[in-house]
Amino acid sequence: MTKSSLSTRDRAQNGAVHNPDEFLVIENLMKAYPKPGGGHHVILDNVNLTVGADEFISVIGHSGCGKSTLLKIVAGLEQASSGRVTLEGRPIRKPGAERMMVFQHYSLLPWLTVRENIRLAVDEVLTSANRAEKAAIVQEHLEMVNLTAAAEKYPDEISGGMKQRVGIARAIAIRPKMLLMDEPFGALDALTRGKLQRQVLEIWEQHRQAVMMITHDVDEALLMSDRIVLMTNGPAAQIGEIVTVPFPHPRDRQQLRESPEYFELRNHLLNFLDRHFGAD
Template sequence: MSKHYLELSGVDMRFRTEKGEFEALKNINLKLQKGEFVSLIGHSGCGKSTVLNLVAGLYAPSTGGVILEGREVDGPGPERAVVFQNHALLPWLTVEQNIALAVDNTFTRQSKAERKERVAHFLALVHMNHAAHKLPGEISGGMKQRVGIARALAVDPKVLLMDEPFGALDALTRAHLQDSLMEIQAELGNTVIMITHDVDEAVLLSDRIVMMTNGPSATIGEILDIPLDRPRNRVQLSDDALYHKLRRRVLSFLYEGHNKVSQITSKSKVA
């Protein structure tokens, strides 16, 4: 039995294509502790979303396994909730009804009053209780993403999976939601895996950053611990030497990896 809360062990992922077999991931080994916040970062096509889908149970690994609390992940389940870059709210349902749909389908043994209270609690947690009766088309992009996060959290997931949740938002809205996410995670203690392309976001939010090599056959190139004290304040960190050192390390990995691929591609074209 795994000693870690969540573990990816010897995971390979291969897909069949018209041109033959494509190996997206090779030998992924990652162990997470309960309540840990881990970011996945790397260039496009490095398999970050594939890793997330494996943990979500949407894909079955070609080799190896994903273990959560000592049990192998063999399909989707409410203990693993996903927040997408696109909020994925149903446009004909109100904010409250979007969250209630997830709650009602997960907590079938709870009374109607208990489920309604749960919906209200998580709306308040993301500061959206004032918009409970509005339709998604009547609220901003940032507010929609808050509702998406509330819906994911309302089913009480052990692991929260986030696929570039703030990527489509403007800088100010993004910053506000990052701060909200830190507050929520501190309160609830969910284990979080988040995909991001934003180095500052990764350093600000994470306990560890998992840096992926370029695909095909992508793997984990480096794992960087982020030993910054919590709670974290973005303004104070702007003058923090350790913050900038960690940021430079991630940028260096991404830049060096991109250069290596460019050099290999250039040599192939010359040949």
């Protein structure tokens, strides 16, 4: 997949420039947990994936196929049992500010306001910025997710969709190299979900970065992704197929749904999921 902006994301390590198409590399990854009676329960087996520096990847599969486990390994929250995961050539062994996670259930601190929840991340990571610069960054991202009017409210005073926007603003405010999202819209009603999908997509289209998103929603994946990773069923889940989404950015939901190719791809994804659901 050709990306004209990729050259701007080249970064050096030990004097060498990394190929931005190989920003995140997952090689022969296996994850297993010990069983109480002996042996191991294999969650993921022989997973291989390469993600570009400004590529939006969605991972789809039935419950129990290890999608969230894979995301946590990339985040550094869990370790692979074998195999290798690297970001810009460096092994991932622990969490880092270059990889920010957006969870399904918000994870906001209830005693802090919307503004303070975002500011907390900025203070923690952007240590070289002065007070005025940090305040400006927070304000910029409040505006980006349309939360300026709610800036001084506490989490229990705002809706679920607004809470999720706070989490997204907090994650992107520190400009991570990679955004990791675990079903970020799954707990929202259909109307709120559609609006927030559009907002996040617009932010990403204007400020490109690598994204890996877990979802159960085929239409969501087709709207937002460059590629869709289809997982086989667990245990010992693998990548069954990787589908390239051919529609250019920026995308319009209505235009996509008027395209015969959209429905062809949608049916292909649903057929894959149906086959593996039947085999479970």
